[in-house]
Amino acid sequence: MDCKTLAWRVEEACLNAWPAPRQVIFAGWMLRSGGGLTRRANSANPLGIERADPDTLITGCEAFYRHHRQPTIFRLPSLIGPSIDEELAARGYGSEGPSLVLYAEIGSMPTARDPAVRLSSRPTADWLTAMAALQRQAKKQQALYRRIVGALAIPAAFAALVEADRVAALAFGAIHAGVICYESVVTDPRRLRQGLARRIIASLAAWAVEHGASAACLEVEAANAPALALYARLGFTELYRYHYRRQPALLRPR
Numbered sequence: 001m002d003c004k005t006l007a008w009r010v011e012e013a014c015l016n017a018w019p020a021p022r023q024v025i026f027a028g029w030m031l032r033s034g035g036g037l038t039r040r041a042n043s044a045n046p047l048g049i050e051r052a053d054p055d056t057l058i059t060g061c062e063a064f065y066r067h068h069r070q071p072t073i074f075r076l077p078s079l080i081g082p083s084i085d086e087e088l089a090a091r092g093y094g095s096e097g098p099s100l101v102l103y104a105e106i107g108s109m110p111t112a113r114d115p116a117v118r119l120s121s122r123p124t125a126d127w128l129t130a131m132a133a134l135q136r137q138a139k140k141q142q143a144l145y146r147r148i149v150g151a152l153a154i155p156a157a158f159a160a161l162v163e164a165d166r167v168a169a170l171a172f173g174a175i176h177a178g179v180i181c182y183e184s185v186v187t188d189p190r191r192l193r194q195g196l197a198r199r200i201i202a203s204l205a206a207w208a209v210e211h212g213a214s215a216a217c218l219e220v221e222a223a224n225a226p227a228l229a230l231y232a233r234l235g236f237t238e239l240y241r242y243h244y245r246r247q248p249a250l251l252r253p254r
Helices: 003-017 054-067 083-090 125-134 139-150 196-210 225-233
Strands: 022-026 029-033 044-046 073-077 094-105 117-120 156-163 166-176 179-187 215-221 237-246
Touching: 003 094, 003 166, 003 179, 003 215, 003 237, 022 054, 029 054, 044 054, 054 083, 073 083, 083 237, 117 196, 125 139, 125 156, 125 166, 125 179, 156 196, 166 196, 179 196, 196 225, 215 225
Parallel strands: 044 073, 179 215
Antiparallel strands: 022 029, 029 044, 073 237, 094 215, 094 237, 117 156, 156 166, 166 179
């Protein structure tokens, strides 16, 4: 498999592992609306098919997000050409959120079930409560997060590392086309640098192998140096990058 084909396969896995409750396909792009919790679930994403000129695409996307009372946001992976990015910049769209998509063959990763890591095929009420606490989600964010994970339509495992009756780390992984995509990897801030993330990632990797996966991916912000260092130690390397373009705020009439 050539690098570009692999990258689009991973892109599909990332989209499917973090679904938007509402989405439509327009001009070769997937327009996602998730109520505003994250940019990934509230942005227009290319599907690898060039079907429209930039003006038609941008106008259509702006109409969609205006209908949902959200700002228009484009997620622009380095897999596509620069024309859309350049046109958005010319229209005053701001650039933000530079991120990396990391990839690893599972054979190069630690894959060991940890007895302290509990796995479930669905997010339990306790798991969701613990995630809300560790991510410090407000009430509205909790509801949006539950809608997103509740919309998952591919095999998934929700992991909780529990020690001394306390949740020390959480994550989930979802498999698409033989690739597990890691999401929501979070640890107790009081227990940083204790190898908790490594343990929960390894347990999910072992589960993924049992379910036919041979590779892994995840998305991380380019400025998150500690996470990048962790994932490098686990065998992940950069596959491609992306950033966002956000519609400039409309001036209110006086």
